[in-house]
Amino acid sequence: MNCVIPGGNLKIFGKSLHALCRFGDALHIEPSESKLSIRTVNMTKTAYAVVDFTPAFFQFYEVQDVEEEQTDCLKCKLPMKAMLNAFKNTSNLEKNVLTCKMKYSVDSESLTLKFRFKHEIIKTHIIYLLDGETLEELNLADKYSNMIATPSSIFQHALQNFQTTDNEISFDVFKNKITLRNYMQNDMCIKMLRSQITIHSTDFSKCDIGAETDIRFSLKLFRAAIGFAETFHLNVSVNFDTSGKPLIVSTKNDQTFEAAFVLSTLRLDDETQSTVSDKNTSKQIKIRTSSSRESVKRKIPTPTNNNETQIDTEENMLEITNMLLNDEDFPEVIENDAKRRKSVENGVKESDPEIVHTVFKRCFEMTLCPTELSQDVLAEDSDEES
Template sequence: MNCIVPAQNTKVISKAINALAKVGDEIYLEAKRDELKLTTLNMSKTVCAQCCFFQSFFSSYDIKENQLTEENNETITCKLFMKSVLPLFKGNLEKKLEFLKIEFDMSSDFMIFKMKYKFDQILMIHKLRLMDSETLSIGITPNSGINNLLASSSLLNQVLSMFNLSDNEITLEIMNSRIIARNYYTGTSNPKQMRCEVKLSAGEFFIFDVKNETIVNFALKPLRTVISFAETFNLQIGLNFDGGGKPLTLLMKNPTFQIYLIVSTLNPNKEGQSTMSSTSLPTTTQRNKKNLNITIEDQQALENENWDEDIQFGKINENSKKNNFVSIMKKANSYSSNKENQSEDLNESDISEVYRMDVDDNIDLDVIPKSPESPRRKKIKLVFSRCYEPTICVPNLGKEINGNSDSNNSKIE
């Protein structure tokens, strides 16, 4: 196999290999008569990424007929370590290289990458040792699903910008006229986690062909990888799937190449886990003279409070006011439960009495003593004390302090 990649296409193959490196640690090469495929799998085998470069992608694509036999199904296969391939495709190769040539012989244990640079006529040859020969069969075609969606990469990028970078999974609720995207958390709900929901209408997609309404949950990392690659070359992203629990395909097409990722999914409803959860927070006390709302915890604390104990930062000896405070709080409880009799149970004078006792009588226990004065401030006052002394003394005005230097010997009046 001998194929030559022109300089203008080296950026495409470089970005494609970098995208594959985000998925798996091994890269499978399959050379056929009219195309070259690069495939990888992640460790858990839940994501499969494949780049297919057609014959028109190369300036020269040649495969020897004696290497294509019936035993290997008319395909040349080999496997490489991703760490050995990735360093060759770093940087802006389209500006540096004149062409890239890939050579492979079935009888050899090496794959050869020849890079011809534009400047100084440098030709670099990289020999990469092959791994054990292995054939990878996926068994899933990119267009096997009954639901098809096609959207621009900018639209999907705007949707992802609504989610946090810490989100690992996304849930898509697909209906006939719209799609609802939510972030997904496994297990119990955490109030500190932000729940996001984005609604997209069918008119925002180039193709919106939904024959089966479903809910699909999958990982966000493959979607971020696809969007990053698609925005570089201004490609549209297609989604093909059947339903939750079956594979979902993210597809990008170009006249000379196509890239797709097959991602495993699940249906959250069948797993017994809800995609959305609501948490109830305790209501806060609002200090409003017209509407007094008190939580149940505060009411119980006020009723069980021992007002006879000494307070650390102040003493309250007026027992009548304390008992009055408790009785007013009990009236507030009946006021919130029986709104029809609110004028009889609690009046404006009682409410004002509550706030007057709270503010004027220092019932609040959270009293923090003042901090002592800083010694540095005392030192500054001592050093600059002369600056604050008066510079003019009124009793000395009108008196002769020193004689005049002129000959008239006039006095200062």
Template structure:
């Protein structure tokens, strides 16, 4: 495969790679006779994304890889490969710098070299050359049909982005409730979490706010919000409309976008099944019954036994039978007391020195006595007469008689 792109196409290709990098860890490259397809699947296989760049998107395109070592038309074939997302991001790292400096981009997939060769021709005659090692793999496909969905509605990507700003950044899953005249969005709260301790966000979108609105089945689906944010980041930068197709709970949700005859993208996201929700609800009700039963038993034990009861952090009453069988350890008296150290400390505990019982402890002096002791040097003479040893050179003369 070999293709040539201009500066505008390089910008779109870079944004597409950044969008795929937020979803999966590997980039699948599949050249076809109609264009180039970039795909990725997340680790849990709950999200599938595919960008298809058609022939008008390129200045020059050939999907057949040529044998550069020994040119032979019979050995030419189509290569389908994958490479780590980190390696391709090292080439298309900065969208702004590529948009300002790159004039053309040439991408080739030689047959025998097992390298993805990317060459940037920048301004002022600067050429950047990258060789990325790839791995041959089979084609990655997701079975879906756009005509098989009962409900379809489309809107501008900016409208979706402004709607999702109301949700907290830590929100992981969002629930879409479809009605005949509106779409209701709310953050999904797990059954294991106490709803009274969570922030509930709900948004209602009227039918008139959509470009196209056709809901044939009123349903409620829940899917991950991380992939949706990645889709909107690409669509909003290029000012594209986003089509959404839904069928029912447990069925995948399909987001798609298209730019004339240049490129198109499909994003297939898995949704939560109602079976999981009912199972979680039943398990939660079972846990509540067990808590109520244990609390009733503990209340009975509290009234029948004079032993005081203990409560933990979850306000669950401990059984008094455990208090009868619990034996408190008795520490023998010792003249030395050892200090308790941190478990990470490497210093062995040392005994504290014994305190003498007949030690006479005097009370501290008064403030006036302490001040007199501090400033006593200020009250002394500046010069002190001290007897110093000296040698007498001339004795005193005797007095006149």
């Protein structure tokens, strides 16, 4: 294969590599007479990405003639990091590089990249091929029951409402709207910020929903696919079916290239997030009513000023103290509590350390065993000053 990429298209090729690196660590190149395909897949084979470049994308494009049985010899596998190092600064490449020549043959063990800069400066990268199985092309022509066509900016603005720490996103698909929300496990709902945004069907260019469904997939990969299309202000088409079947994000420039990103979807749990908050509330109610003190069930009035807030706080502390202490074991404490309650109700703030002193004193007396005390003198008295 021998092709030359003009300087004006180096940004597109570089951005394609940066988008594919989010999906996999190896780059598969497959040249043919009609197109040049670059593909990648993740290690678990749950995400797949491909970008096809037509001959019009290149300044010069030539593929070595081989027999049909030897077409696999044209395919090559490269380390993704090595390709990213060659195209790591796409904006400078577009401004300073005139052409980029990419060449490798059937018998070669490396791919050669030659960047011709202004003032006749040539920079050469030699990337050695990786051994391994070739990546077969997926058939993406299957029909799906749901299809959404829209400018990439619609999804791009919607994804800005989600945190970078969110791993997964859920689509709740209805006939007239689609709700996007970050997916969280039950034990993470309290610790993380829950985001949700609804996009009506009228906001899309085309929204054909054949079956209402709920699907969940990787937010990181979906953000990479939408970001690639948004870079060139292209429209995107999202095709999906029910949960458990792949979701495909596709975009294309009619004359030069087209891209497709395939994401696996997972089936949502039977217990939805809408019931999580109710369950947490019921658990809190159970904790409050599990005390042996059934008498502490009265409603505390809502405070209207700082003085009432202070009084309610004092009353709550007294009630908790009564729940923890036994009337028969601590009569002096309960008596002091009654006096303190009376002073609180009168609006008088009074400091009473006697209750704390009594509690710790009785705890000490109950755990103290005089027979186990050692009579050894650990530190003698210091000598008197002369």
